[in-house]
Amino acid sequence: MVTVAPTPGDYLPLLILILMGAFIAVLLVALSWILGPKQPSVEKLSPYECGVTPVGTARDRFPIKFYLIAMLFILFDIETVFLYPWAILYRNNAYLSRGFLLGEMTVFIAILFVGYIYIWKKGALDWE
């Protein structure tokens, strides 16, 4: 297959797309600003919160629990990435037996499970 290196011209469609997007965004905002009637009131100037009057400030600090759960989520989430290459290898390889591969993954999951038990027993998952 013959392939060619891109010239600057090849990026023209991208540039046009970006410009169009920016243009439409600016246009819509500008139009509503120019054409819309302006009768400000306290209600209208307050932050929009699904039609409900806002309660308190939005800059409150989050409970620490959110961070904890988020951190644990990142870890366990990323570990699943290792399942993908394993799954591909499991389906097509001529070198290793399936039983062995299954065993390897079981060990991997078991180690993760130890970590899970640890955080569970430490109470990291209790909300209160």
Added chain:
Amino acid sequence: MLNLTDYLSIAPFLVIALTGAAVLLFDLVFPKNKNLLIGTSLLGIVGAAFLTGRLWFQYAEGFSFTVSGDRFALLFEYVLLIIAGLSVLLSDRYLQLKNINHGEYYALLLFSTSGAMLMASAKELILIFVGLEILSIALYILAGFARTEEKSEEAAIKYLLLGAFSSAFFLYGIALIYGGTGLLTGLHGQPAPTTQLDHIASIVMLHGFNAYVVAGIALLFVGLFFKAAIVPFHVWSPDVYQGAPTCVTAFMSAAVKAAAFAVLIRITETFLQIDPSEFGVTSDVARQLALAHHVITGVLWAFAAITMIVGNVVALWQTDIKRMLAYSSVAHAGYILVGVLASNDQGRSAVLFYALIYAIMNLGAFGIVMLLSDEKQERSRIDDFKGLAYKHPFTAVLMSIFMFSLAGIPPAAGFFAKLYLFSAAVQAGDPGIAVLGLLASVVGVYYYLMVVVKMWMVPEDRDITTLTWSWGSRVAVLICASATLLLFLFASPVISTFSGSDVTVSADDYSAASAAPVEPVAPPKALAVQPHVIGATAIAQR
């Protein structure tokens, strides 16, 4: 098929890591019983030492030759196990004093050790990176282990930011070498990008260098220099050493240094062991190799020189003993770099010997520093040692031994450790750096002896009524002190055990690698998993 040899080759650090996991679980079940955790940790360390000893007699190289079982790796594993064992013993009482006696401490210490051991024996860059991160991430947590102390947290965040920063450089180096080797071989046939040090050596030997590989090597060195605290990449170390709990500092100073230098030697020798004279001077590749040899030794020379000078000189002004020992450890990194620079068998064994001695005397010194603190306050000023000899002469004797050893004054093992390093440099035909090192250590004598003088000759202005010995720290410090003295007496048999510990591309390995430098690569299919990626080549052949 993966077979037992593969698992045997990783058994020592596998055992350490599993012991760490076991400690975590034991801590959940028996939260009160810390002695159980200490016992388990020590048992795991002894088990790992036993397995390492087994590898000594039954050579095993696993996972497509990415994990090495050479003597060099095994000896470094022993050094790391000794460090871990002594640290476990030392920590107990200090952790109680600081009210941070959590079981996780021992688990993290073991995880960190397993990472360091992986670094010492890996012959593949990504594996080294993974080892480096296992070592570092556990240490980031340990540095901030005294959560309620501002100093400790500050140490943790500084170590974390600069450590992760340097890892990124190291990683970029790996990526460039991976691509660079692929492009080099690609010019002459099938591209075979590789991160295995043996393969890199043979590819470079056949095809010379390209810009990617050169930049990659430079970045690898930057990353490692950060970890080993080589000037000018040492800025984190005084703050981190001072802020971290003292028992963590003790472990960190010894283990990180040992692991970083093991890797540094492996990587340096990958490029230095290629002898350009074998090729005749006419070939273009040989010229490149000779140039690379000059540049790498030149750069290491400069870094070794500046590290020794800066470390020793700045240490003169320190008033905090942990900070002073931090700069002293920077200086010692400079000395060890002299051995790396020598890049011969004697240099290698001298580095190993130095790593061992440094670990022992440094752990001992930090062990004594820990004793001074009590429940009320942490005492780590050098002035806190004033008049220690009047109340506690035995402790003062021990501390004096460690200080003499660090300064390199006989009759302590530090003397021979330095002697071997510098004589290796002389033998490698570089007396200049040896003289420089000697002068730098003369400067160093001043601040080490200052501690001794304060202990013995200055009357106490503050009463050190009780030292907080525990049985563990007593045993550990006594082991350190007696080892420091005994290794002075028996230096030569030990060093002769260490010599002949070949690295990466030993003579026989090397011819084998150059005979078949490039593994046959299957024609790329859509997502065909090539066997050597998973570590399955050569296994089929067994």
Added chain:
Amino acid sequence: MAMAPVHIPLFYYLIVSAILFALGTIGVIVRRNAIIMFMCIELMLNAVNLSLVAFSRYLSDIGGQLMVIFVMAVAAAEVAVGLGIIVSIFRNRESINIDTLDVMKG
């Protein structure tokens, strides 16, 4: 309209990767907010990932993509630890500005 397929050269990817890496480096050096510095380090790691994937594709060697997975796992662990330390610092001092962390000097 039949056109030869456009094939973006390896070099372009490497340039983008190098620029991202440099941006991350500058960010770590210039910024003083611990979280931003941390994000910059992540940027550096991901710049390296881009390089690895580009090399892997260009040289048709799956190894590079495998390395990316390792890097991602390592980065995740680093993030978890890093955020833990940062949250703990914030709880103690109500600030994560690196310049205020100066208990130790010398």
